[in-house]
Amino acid sequence: KQEVTQIPAALSVPEGENLVLNCSFTDSAIYNLQWFRQDPGKGLTSLLLIQSSQREQTSGRLNASLDKSSGRSTLYIAASQPGDSATYLCAVYSGTYKYIFGTGTRLKVLA
Amino acid sequence: EPEVTQTPSHQVTQMGQEVILRCVPISNHLYFYWYRQILGQKVEFLVSFYNNEISEKSEIFDDQFSVERPDGSNFTLKIRSTKLEDSAMYFCASSRYGNAGELFFGEGSRLTVL
Numbered sequence: 001k002q003e004v005t006q007i008p009a010a011l012s013v014p015e016g017e018n019l020v021l022n023c024s025f026t027d028s029a030i031y032n033l034q035w036f037r038q039d040p041g042k043g044l045t046s047l048l049l050i051q052s053s054q055r056e057q058t059s060g061r062l063n064a065s066l067d068k069s070s071g072r073s074t075l076y077i078a079a080s081q082p083g084d085s086a087t088y089l090c091a092v093y094s095g096t097y098k099y100i101f102g103t104g105t106r107l108k109v110l111a
Numbered sequence: 112e113p114e115v116t117q118t119p120s121h122q123v124t125q126m127g128q129e130v131i132l133r134c135v136p137i138s139n140h141l142y143f144y145w146y147r148q149i150l151g152q153k154v155e156f157l158v159s160f161y162n163n164e165i166s167e168k169s170e171i172f173d174d175q176f177s178v179e180r181p182d183g184s185n186f187t188l189k190i191r192s193t194k195l196e197d198s199a200m201y202f203c204a205s206s207r208y209g210n211a212g213e214l215f216f217g218e219g220s221r222l223t224v225l
Binding site for chain 1: 142144146153154155156159161166167169200202204209210211213214215216217218219221
């Protein structure tokens with residue numbers, strides 16, 4: 001059974017810092033992994049999708065990497081801003097018609 | 112930009128009542144999902160739907176739940192007899208492809224059962 005864990009659960013950083021969020025999954029047989037952002041009381045916004053054949057994806061200040069063999073993905077946020085404050089979720093798709101979500105990392109960027 | 116839309120945004124109901132949550136997926140998407148998130152907890156899979164039938168469902172999705180795609184645009188989740196523990200945010204999602212598809216979520220429907 002696929003299990004997805006995110007560390008740390010919460011993170012508070014000063015504005016301008018580069019930071020790394022971690023996502024681990026127990027079954028390496030995945031098709032893709034997706035990172036989302038969730039603002040309080042809101043839906044999930046897709047940030048990056050990494051296919052199993054890819055090692056990384058970039059969008060603006062965000063870079064996500066994938067190491068399938070070790071069951072890990074990282075989301076790198078460069079030059080963090082207060083507007084980046086949100087919960088970040090990773091989800092893996094293992095071919096069973098469902099994405100399994102991690103527990104999330106609550107990020108607060110202080111001005 | 113195409114988006115997934117959900118109605119209502121918030122519904123309050125009495126325990127034992129039936130509730131229908133509605134979703135309009137992105138128009139060219141083929142795979143549809145319902146997830147829920149109890150306050151402060153993780154996003155949990157309920158059910159996936161493709162080609163007018165359920166592809167996968169979780170243990171949460173018991174006989175009280177059902178899904179339907181009554182026409183070419185709507186995708187609904189029905190809870191027949193709500194319980195207090197059904198109080199949660201319910202998210203609809205859709206993707207164009209299965210294995211390789213990017214998942215797009217709606218803003219959610221908050222269900223409060225009294």
